[in-house]
Amino acid sequence: MKLIHTLAVTTALAAVFAAAPAYAQTRIALVVKSLGNGFFEAAARGAEEAAGELGDVEIIYTGPTEPTAEAQIEVVNSLIAQQVDAIAISANDPDALVPALQRAMQRGITVISWDSGVAPEGREMHLNPSSNDLIGNTIIKLSADHLPDGGDVAILSATATATNQNIWIAEAEKVLPDYEGINLVATVYGDDQSDKSYREAQGLISSYPGLKAIIAPTTVGIVAAAQAVTDAGKIGEINVTGLALPSEMAAHIKSGASQSFAIWNPIDLGYSATYIAHALATDAATAEPGATISIGRVGEVTIGEDGQAAMAEPFTYDASNIDEFATIF
Numbered sequence: 556m557k558l559i560h561t562l563a564v565t566t567a568l569a570a571v572f573a574a575a576p577a578y579a580q581t582r583i584a585l586v587v588k589s590l591g592n593g594f595f596e597a598a599a600r601g602a603e604e605a606a607g608e609l610g611d612v613e614i615i616y617t618g619p620t621e622p623t624a625e626a627q628i629e630v631v632n633s634l635i636a637q638q639v640d641a642i643a644i645s646a647n648d649p650d651a652l653v654p655a656l657q658r659a660m661q662r663g664i665t666v667i668s669w670d671s672g673v674a675p676e677g678r679e680m681h682l683n684p685s686s687n688d689l690i691g692n693t694i695i696k697l698s699a700d701h702l703p704d705g706g707d708v709a710i711l712s713a714t715a716t717a718t719n720q721n722i723w724i725a726e727a728e729k730v731l732p733d734y735e736g737i738n739l740v741a742t743v744y745g746d747d748q749s750d751k752s753y754r755e756a757q758g759l760i761s762s763y764p765g766l767k768a769i770i771a772p773t774t775v776g777i778v779a780a781a782q783a784v785t786d787a788g789k790i791g792e793i794n795v796t797g798l799a800l801p802s803e804m805a806a807h808i809k810s811g812a813s814q815s816f817a818i819w820n821p822i823d824l825g826y827s828a829t830y831i832a833h834a835l836a837t838d839a840a841t842a843e844p845g846a847t848i849s850i851g852r853v854g855e856v857t858i859g860e861d862g863q864a865a866m867a868e869p870f871t872y873d874a875s876n877i878d879e880f881a882t883i884f
């Protein structure tokens with residue numbers, strides 16, 4: 556009797572162990588605006604670094620080929636079908652993704668946004684790279700720093716629905732009156748595609764003959780704009796600035812197409828988003844205002860009343876420091 560009982564228990568336990576994985580792994584999907592963007596590839600490196608430290612995490616780096624909300628919805632639906640534990644998304648639209656992300660949350664998937672946010676009802680919290688008003692002010696200041704007498708400037712953005720760029724542009728417009736003589740003549744959209752951004756920059760150059768600066772708050776747009784200014788023979792006349800990766804802009808700083816630009820550390824951003832997604836997915840933290848979540852070597856973040864947290868200040872790069880950082884990101 557005793558033996559039969561022991562055998563039964565052993566068999567039952569064996570069945571349990573056979574069904575369960577060796578250890579509970581947390582699968583975190585890092586969903587980006589589009590693949591092939593060096594900014595997101597740097598963030599993915601940070602996510603892998605965090606996964607290595609956390610030890611039980613698999614990163615699924617994914618996103619559409621074109622930066623549209625429709626294409627991201629398909630990606631989200633497929634992640635729901637795969638039953639991932641967490642989705643950390645940089646969104647192509649603040650509202651369009653909400654129903655799909657709500658479906659994910661209803662199925663127990665942790666959802667956060669980072670870099671480019673989702674409306675509060677579509678995520679548990681949002682991680683900003685820095686404070687939005689500081690970024691908005693920075694992109695105008697970068698152009699004004701090299702225009703002591705003022706002049707016409709234009710913005711070359713990413714997509715027209717990108718949450719982050721739209722907020723930064725709105726913040727930039729608010730502080731414009733503080734920069735006497737800086738005249739914003741146009742805002743155009745290159746959709747974070749190199750070829751479209753290049754054509755939009757060419758359009759600005761030909762439409763505004765007196766243009767003194769192109770401000771591109773996108774790492775894709777700024778490189779295309781610097782190339783368009785170079786090809787138009789306008790180095791020294793039109794300064795290209797905004798947000799960029801040192802690795803992608805080093806040559807344009809050296810040529811003088813860009814005097815300076817700014818960015819935060821994209822590796823740290825992906826690293827931090829992963830730590831936060833992991834903490835929420837494993838119930839080590841709750842996404843509520845006032846909650847502090849530890850993010851490994853970066854420190855900790857505190858969620859504000861608006862369900863958002865912000866990381867460090869953007870750093871400015873120019874000829875004096877570009878080489879030092881161009882090898883990092």
Ligand code: RAM
Pocket residue numbers: 588592594595645670671713717719747772773774775798799
């Ligand atoms: C592009 C993307 C991203 C933005 C950076 C600055 O890579 O639009 O969302 O944060 O630029």
